[in-house]
Amino acid sequence: MFTSPLIAAPMAGGTTTAELALAAQGAGAFAFAAGGYKTAGQLAAHIAPLRAAGKDFGVNLFVPRKEPLAPGQAAGLARYRAELAADAAVHGAAVPEVELEQDDPRVQDYWAEKLDLLLEDPVPVVSFTFGLAPAAVVAQLQRAGSRVLASVTGVAEALAAAATGVDALVVQHAGAGGHTAAFLPADGGFATLPDLVAAVRAEVTLPLVGAGGVSGPAGAREALSAGAVAVAIGTALIRTDESGARALHKDALGDPAYTETAMTRAFTGKPARALINSFVRNHTAAAPAAYPEVHFLTAPLRAAASTAQDREMLNLWAGTGWRSARTGPAASVVEGFLQEM
Ligand SMILES: Cc1cc2nc3c(=O)[nH]c(=O)nc-3n(C[C@H](O)[C@H](O)[C@H](O)COP(=O)(O)O)c2cc1C
Structure with missing residues (x-):
């Protein structure tokens, strides 16, 4: 399903720009666009350059709360x-x-409009976080030609996600920067990402993408050995030239004061x-x-x-591997991972 074992994770709130996704893609990663917080029009504009590039990519959406x-x-x-x-x-x-x-578009994160966009003009991969898309939505997207991923942080969430018919899971460890994908009470403390991947692997046959706290190629290799088909990095890309994170955020990640x-x-x-x-x-x-x-x-x-x-x-969103986040072109970061994975 993925053209690469390395995924540039979606980072909403401005960090994932089209330029960052394209740079990561150009260097050999599978790139996600970040749909969270955007209106449908903003999302369409964000992904237009990725559509034009002609390679497979993903779009990530926030699942709004139910109550x-x-x-x-x-x-x-x-x-x-x-x-x-x-x-x-x-x-x-x-x-x-x-x-x-509850029906405020900001609470719904423009859910219906963005789904309409992705159904009318499908993209290769759609991923969700903060909860599960209903099985009917998963099936609609699949009929439109998209592969669908759910984000989970434990075994119970993985089983619930698998029951909605998704094609693969993003398995996110608590070391990840930014918001947790968790939507059920935690069902076990997993010391490391490989521990979490292995625990989910034992219960679910779907392809797994490991994410969270991966600071370098060695960590990525360990997640692959534990049973992931690919590894997603977020924090490692925040300081890059193409990232839209604020300079204050980029600099803080490199400041030993933190x-x-x-x-x-x-x-x-x-x-x-x-x-x-x-x-x-x-x-x-x-x-x-x-x-x-x-x-x-x-x-x-x-x-x-x-x-x-x-x-x-x-x-200042940061995963536990923040100290290894490098400045410079995103392509260098991606190449550094891929060369040693
Ligand atoms: C600044 C920032 C924004 C993020 N935004 C999103 C998002 O919009 N959707 C999502 O599914 N995950 C989001 N994440 C989580 C990443 O997709 C990924 O799971 C995480 O970055 C992996 O851990 P790492 O940061 O330690 O590499 C975000 C992470 C960061 C650091």
Whole structure:
């Protein structure tokens, strides 16, 4: 299914640009476009250069939550809003009131429109994260000619995903940078990506893509030995020339002042792995499980921090292998992996 054992992972929020995907593809990786947060029109524009390049590629979408926020989560959101006011004021931002209906396009992440786009003008591969696409959607995409992948973080999720009829699984270890793909309570701690791949391999016959914390070719080889057909890298590409990540983010990943990553809901309400900065230290404990509301709550604060060049209030997404992330052309990173895998 994949033309390469190395996959350039989708990184929504600006990091995956068409240029990054094309550079990774040109150097021999299988590239994913990042559909999350985009409207259908923005997604169409993002993937147009990949369509034009004529090689196989994938498109990743966020699966929206099924239920509105519970009353307890809404109350937690109000408390969190008050907690953030002082931080926001530092750079002259305000924390907005965020009340989103379940059918708000931002809660749905423009799901229906983006599926329509991918059904009308199919792409070779579609992957999902944050939950499972319904079996009927998986079947529709397959009838349209796409291979469909679900992202999972444990064995129970893998079994649930396989039951929806997908063609393959992205098996994401907790060492991954950015948001976790998890959608069920964790069903086991897996020390390493190869441990997780092997555990899923034992229960599911679908092809597996390993992801999470892979910092170099040796880690990639171990995931392949454990039973993955390919390995996806995200963090290793964030600092590259073609990545759309902020310069502040790229530089922070290379700054020895940062010594640790942590999973935090502080920025978006969904657990995500980031470098530990003041914002993570100060707000992880109180941040409510309210995604995407918290994302919109913190957005003005993050924008103001970015303008003020204050990386201590930014979401510096990073996987556990962040220290190996290199600057320079993405092609060099991809070639470095492929030569030794
Ligand atoms: C900045 C950033 C953004 C990400 N955005 C997405 C996304 O939009 N969709 C997705 O499925 N995974 C996303 N991920 C997770 C990656 O697809 C991949 O699983 C992860 O980067 C692999 O771990 P690594 O970062 O340690 O290489 C993101 C990761 C990062 C670092």
